[in-house]
Amino acid sequence: MSDGSSVQAEQLAYYRAVADEYEEHVIDVPGQDELQSAVDSFRPTGDVLELACGSGLWTQRLLRSASTLTAVDGAPEMLARARARVGSDRRVRFIEADLFSWQADRRYDAVFFGFWISHVPDDEFAAFWSLVADALTPGGRVFFCDDNHRPEPELIEGADSPLVQRRLNDGRPFTVIKIPFEPADLEQRLQALGWSITVTGTSGPFYWGTGGFTPGRSRLGGRA
Ligand SMILES: C[S@@+](CC[C@H](N)C(=O)[O-])C[C@H]1O[C@@H](n2cnc3c(N)ncnc32)[C@H](O)[C@@H]1O
16 A cells, blocks of 8 residues: 555646546536536636646636636646646636645635545645635635546445546556545535535536635634
8 A cells, every 4th residue: 555645646647647638538427517507606706726727627717707817736737738728818827836735825715626625635634725724815715526436447445445546548557546525524524624615416426615714713724
């Protein structure tokens, strides 16, 4: 069994390698359109931070309402694709960084992350949410979406393991973290960290969460 940091490194290596075929691995199951409607309803305005932006599938949608957008990802190959997708929009700043050590250099009106929370290992969960809290203005809003779809052939370490095996089109295998959150459990975990976030399921394996930091609560696990 690998230690946490080497799994995180392998996970990033997977996304670097899969960047050019990323859209070919999108899962074709119900609920996708519900997520898109939820993002459209969220409609973030002002200065927006997108974490793990990937190839920019959501970035363009966020730019429909954002005044500025800072998009962070650890894979230069993904960032190149996101840059190409949004073109020369001067409202966008891309940052290449490891989200397990990065800290925001300013605060934002909204923080968004699509298909990222399921890839955050359990022992990084609280630190990741501290990063989000530290990146938000008081009263700022969060939106995330993800899925808990883990096909049987990926469960090479068993159904109880957070680790799954993904393969590139050429068959190369990579171990990645994929935590199959249930919306109600995730909502409770976030409440325990001081968040007031509603997590909503869809007709398929997708879910989204939206809300903010609970007024009057001090941040648990927050960085000084
Ligand atoms: C499932 S993809 C989601 C991409 C995009 N948000 C979307 O919904 O299509 C996960 C993203 O996390 C990025 N990533 C993986 N490990 C990372 C790390 N340690 N730091 C920053 N980004 C990372 C990958 O490069 C990839 O773009």
